[in-house]
Amino acid sequence: MTLPLSPLLHFSHVNKRFTVDGQPIEAIHDFNLDVAPGEFVAIVGSSGCGKSTLLRLLIGLDREFQGAIELDGVAVDGNASDCAIVFQEHRLFPWLTVTQNIALGLATQPLEKAERDRRIAGFIELVGLSAFSQAYPHQLSGGMAQRVAIARGLVASPRVLLLDEPFAALDALTRQQLQDELLTLRAKASITALLVTHDVEEAIYLADRVVVMAPRPGRIKRVVAINLPHPRHRGSYEFHQLREELLHELTREGPYVAPSRELIRDVEALYIAC
Ligand SMILES: Nc1ncnc2c1ncn2[C@@H]1O[C@H](COP(=O)(O)OP(=O)(O)O)[C@@H](O)[C@H]1O
Ligand SMILES: [Mg+2]
Structure with a gap:
C-alpha cells in the first residue's frame, strides 16, 4: 500500500483583511490548500482576488493573517532559502x-x-x-x-518556487517558449511550484492542479486536476474543454455543462455543409 505524500505546503483556514480608509477589506476568505512535494499548482483569478497577497503571506512579507501556513509542517517564518519568487517584472539590478x-x-x-x-x-x-x-x-x-x-x-x-504572473509582460511567442522552458526546468531541478496567473491557458498548459479563485472576498471557487500528459497540446479537444470549463468558473455562476463530442462534430458537419 502506498501512503499519500504529506504536503510540502499547507494553507489552513487562511483569512486576510486590510483596512482602507477605515473600512475593512476581506482580501482572502478561508483559503485551504495542500501542495505535495514536486507538484505544480496554478492559482487563477481576476485582478484583486488575493493572489499576490497569498504569496506575500507565504514568503513572510506580511505576517498579519488568521489561520496557518506551513512548509513541511513548520509555520512559515520568511526564511529566505525556503521560497524563491519571480515577479512579472524581472527586478534585476541594472x-x-x-x-x-x-x-x-x-x-x-x-x-x-x-x-x-x-x-x-x-x-x-x-x-x-x-x-x-x-x-x-x-x-x-x-x-x-x-x-x-x-x-x-x-x-x-528553494523548497518552493513562487511565480507571480511571471510571463504576463512578454509577447505571446516568448511566453510560450518560457512556459516550455519552465516545464524542462521543473523536470531537471524537480521543483515544487506555485504559479499565480490570470491566463487560464497558461495554467492548464503547466499545472497539475488549477485553483480557481473568486473575488470580493478572495476565495477558492474550485480546484481542478489537469490529468493531461505532457507535452500538452493547446489545440486538443481535452485542452479546449478544460479551458471552457475554467473560463466558465471564472466568469459565470452555476454548473458548467460540457458540449458532447457528438454535438461538436454535428456543428462542424453543419459548417462544412454550408
Ligand atoms: N497593502 C494593501 N493595503 C490595502 N489593500 C490591499 C493591499 N494589498 C492588497 N490589497 C487589496 O487586497 C485585494 C487583493 O489584492 P491582490 O492580492 O494584489 O490581488 P491580485 O494579486 O489577485 O490581483 C485587493 O482588493 C487589493 O486592493
Ligand atoms: Mg497580483
Missing part, C-alpha cells in the same frame, strides 16, 4: 551582470567560491544564457531577463 544578478540568489548561503561559481554557471547554462553571462540587463530581451530572474530564484535550491 548595474550588475547576469552572473552577478544570479549570484544574489546565493547571498545568504555559506558556499565555497568554486561551488558558488559552479552553481551559477550551471543555472546560466540551464536557462540557455551562457553567451550572456557578462551582459547587463539593458543588453537582454524581456524573455532573457525573465530567464535570469528564474535562474536567480532557483540557484539557491
Whole structure:
C-alpha cells in the first residue's frame, strides 16, 4: 500500500483583511490548500482576488493573517532559502551582470567560491544564457531577463518556487517558449511550484492542479486536476474543454455543462455543409 505524500505546503483556514480608509477589506476568505512535494499548482483569478497577497503571506512579507501556513509542517517564518519568487517584472539590478544578478540568489548561503561559481554557471547554462553571462540587463530581451530572474530564484535550491504572473509582460511567442522552458526546468531541478496567473491557458498548459479563485472576498471557487500528459497540446479537444470549463468558473455562476463530442462534430458537419 502506498501512503499519500504529506504536503510540502499547507494553507489552513487562511483569512486576510486590510483596512482602507477605515473600512475593512476581506482580501482572502478561508483559503485551504495542500501542495505535495514536486507538484505544480496554478492559482487563477481576476485582478484583486488575493493572489499576490497569498504569496506575500507565504514568503513572510506580511505576517498579519488568521489561520496557518506551513512548509513541511513548520509555520512559515520568511526564511529566505525556503521560497524563491519571480515577479512579472524581472527586478534585476541594472548595474550588475547576469552572473552577478544570479549570484544574489546565493547571498545568504555559506558556499565555497568554486561551488558558488559552479552553481551559477550551471543555472546560466540551464536557462540557455551562457553567451550572456557578462551582459547587463539593458543588453537582454524581456524573455532573457525573465530567464535570469528564474535562474536567480532557483540557484539557491528553494523548497518552493513562487511565480507571480511571471510571463504576463512578454509577447505571446516568448511566453510560450518560457512556459516550455519552465516545464524542462521543473523536470531537471524537480521543483515544487506555485504559479499565480490570470491566463487560464497558461495554467492548464503547466499545472497539475488549477485553483480557481473568486473575488470580493478572495476565495477558492474550485480546484481542478489537469490529468493531461505532457507535452500538452493547446489545440486538443481535452485542452479546449478544460479551458471552457475554467473560463466558465471564472466568469459565470452555476454548473458548467460540457458540449458532447457528438454535438461538436454535428456543428462542424453543419459548417462544412454550408
Ligand atoms: N497593502 C494593501 N493595503 C490595502 N489593500 C490591499 C493591499 N494589498 C492588497 N490589497 C487589496 O487586497 C485585494 C487583493 O489584492 P491582490 O492580492 O494584489 O490581488 P491580485 O494579486 O489577485 O490581483 C485587493 O482588493 C487589493 O486592493
Ligand atoms: Mg497580483
